[in-house]
Amino acid sequence: MTWLKLVEGYMPMQMISELGLSILVFVLVNWALHRSGMGIPKFWAGVGVFVFIQLYLKYRIYPPIPFSVRAIYGTVSACGIFMWVSGSEKEWQEFKRPILNVMDGITNFHQSVRTAMLVVIPLALGGFAYSSFLPSFEEPIELRTVHPAPPATTKVHGKTFVLQVVENPYRVNADGDYDQGYTDARIVEQAMGRLMKDVNDPNYNPWDPNADGYIKYVREGGEIFFQNCHFCHGDNLNGRGLWAYAFNPIPANFTDAGTIAQLQETFVFWRVSKGGIGLPGEGFPWASVMPPWEQHLTVDEIWKVVMFEYWHTGYYPRTWD
Numbered sequence: 236m237t238w239l240k241l242v243e244g245y246m247p248m249q250m251i252s253e254l255g256l257s258i259l260v261f262v263l264v265n266w267a268l269h270r271s272g273m274g275i276p277k278f279w280a281g282v283g284v285f286v287f288i289q290l291y292l293k294y295r296i297y298p299p300i301p302f303s304v305r306a307i308y309g310t311v312s313a314c315g316i317f318m319w320v321s322g323s324e325k326e327w328q329e330f331k332r333p334i335l336n337v338m339d340g341i342t343n344f345h346q347s348v349r350t351a352m353l354v355v356i357p358l359a360l361g362g363f364a365y366s367s368f369l370p371s372f373e374e375p376i377e378l379r380t381v382h383p384a385p386p387a388t389t390k391v392h393g394k395t396f397v398l399q400v401v402e403n404p405y406r407v408n409a410d411g412d413y414d415q416g417y418t419d420a421r422i423v424e425q426a427m428g429r430l431m432k433d434v435n436d437p438n439y440n441p442w443d444p445n446a447d448g449y450i451k452y453v454r455e456g457g458e459i460f461f462q463n464c465h466f467c468h469g470d471n472l473n474g475r476g477l478w479a480y481a482f483n484p485i486p487a488n489f490t491d492a493g494t495i496a497q498l499q500e501t502f503v504f505w506r507v508s509k510g511g512i513g514l515p516g517e518g519f520p521w522a523s524v525m526p527p528w529e530q531h532l533t534v535d536e537i538w539k540v541v542m543f544e545y546w547h548t549g550y551y552p553r554t555w556d
């Protein structure tokens with residue numbers, strides 16, 4: 236029922252007044268019918284009101300209310316209807332009569348209704364029980380913010396890091412100063428799964444034992460990665476590690492432009508330190524198995540492994556804009 240709009244903000248009041256109005260109309264109609272001698276029997280009046288309220292709650296209310304809440308409202312309205320039909324002894328007798336008539340089977344018609352009931356009720360209950368035990372193959376709706384807003388500061392190994400200002404101490408140029416431009420120029424290029432920069436140049440080959448500065452730290456980060464992270468995040472950093480398929484959500488694929496490439500380095504530092512368990516509320520209800528690495532790695536090791544992930548994927552960390 237969408238032609239009659241629910242007014243935002245007034246919905247609960249609108250709902251109560253609509254229901255109240257319908258009951259009032261119902262009472263007036265009932266009263267008028269009684270006066271003209273064609274009153275609806277109490278039993279059917281009660282059933283009608285109950286069904287009307289249920290239909291109203293199911294099809295009129297938006298957003299839809301869950302069955303459990305409708306069941307509560309249904310019970311409350313059933314209580315109200317019982318109070319109404321049992322207001323006096325005479326009315327109560329009148330209400331009960333059709334039920335007793337069926338149970339006693341006073342006429343052939345009532346007997347056949349009784350037989351039909353005896354067949355239909357067990358079948359309906361059985362069907363209900365059966366369908367409620369059937370496994371469901373629908374995926375649950377899970378709205379998870381993959382990259383929730385980071386906190387302003389994070390405390391790792393007793394030290395507080397202000398994420399907006401802290402810098403990766405290993406992202407340094409030949410003079411040992413923080414220099415993102417210098418290091419960005421030295422990330423690896425990949426093609427067909429191979430690292431493409433000149434492997435004879437120690438500035439580019441992190442596996443060279445003589446490499447120093449930035450590229451030496453990248454190598455150390457690589458060692459940390461292959462000791463700790465590749466089981467999940469994969470040898471190629473593409474999220475296809477040995478264990479990856481056991482998890483939901485699956486481990487992040489760093490080669491995908493949607494992960495570290497669009498994150499600040501300090502965001503990644505925070506994520507690696509705190510893991511899935513450290514995600515704020517909007518990161519749930521998915522249960523991320525990403526471990527809180529502060530429990531296993533030092534601050535320096537975390538910085539190095541983060542830098543390795545950028546180097547290997549060929550992405551630059553996003554800068555604060």
Ligand code: HEC
Nearest residue numbers: 463464467484485486487494495503506507511523524525
């Ligand atoms: C047990 C499996 C597992 C291991 C081991 C693991 N991770 Fe993860 N990691 C995940 C999963 C699953 C996710 C995706 C869910 C999430 O964001 O928490 C993830 C997400 C991340 C993210 C967030 C990426 C994004 O886009 O927000 C980073 C960064 C990360 N991992 C780094 C690491 C590093 C570095 C290591 C090793 C020190 C590591 N991970 C080890 C399972 C793992």
